[in-house]
Amino acid sequence: MAYRIEVTPSARSELASLPRQVQRQVAARIDSLAENPRPRGAQKLADDCYRIRSGDYRILYSVADDVLIVLVVRVRHRKDVYRGKPIKQILRALDELLRRRRQRP
Numbered sequence: 001m002a003y004r005i006e007v008t009p010s011a012r013s014e015l016a017s018l019p020r021q022v023q024r025q026v027a028a029r030i031d032s033l034a035e036n037p038r039p040r041g042a043q044k045l046a047d048d049c050y051r052i053r054s055g056d057y058r059i060l061y062s063v064a065d066d067v068l069i070v071l072v073v074r075v076r077h078r079k080d081v082y083r084g085k086p087i088k089q090i091l092r093a094l095d096e097l098l099r100r101r102r103q104r105p
Contacts, residue, residue: 002034003063007072008093014075022057026075029054030061033070037063049090051081062094067101 007015007030015023029052032039043051049062058081060074073090074081 001068003037003068003070005030005034005070005072006097011072011075018057018075022055026054026057026059030059030072030075033061033072037061037070045090047091048094053078057081060090062090064094064098064101067098069097069101071097 015026018026033052038050039052041052045051045060048064049060052059052061056078058074058076058078059072060081061070061072063070071090071094073093
């Protein structure tokens, strides 16, 4: 079963701010999560939150197995990706998304 990839607005703008070649590389890595949301090398950060590497960039995302969604919440350079509170941001975004999905008929 293929998962649906969703990207938060903040992650989308972070991706858009990267150089074109890096954008393509990171986008390909994100797209590959649809077939395998926990690829080899994925690092579990908390609960259903993971990190994968794409060159010098890191992709933080969460997996909701019950609704087959991979939610990408952060795409940044490895030196900046953990600044702030990414885990709480991931969990908050995932909870909101799941709440909306379950409300749909």
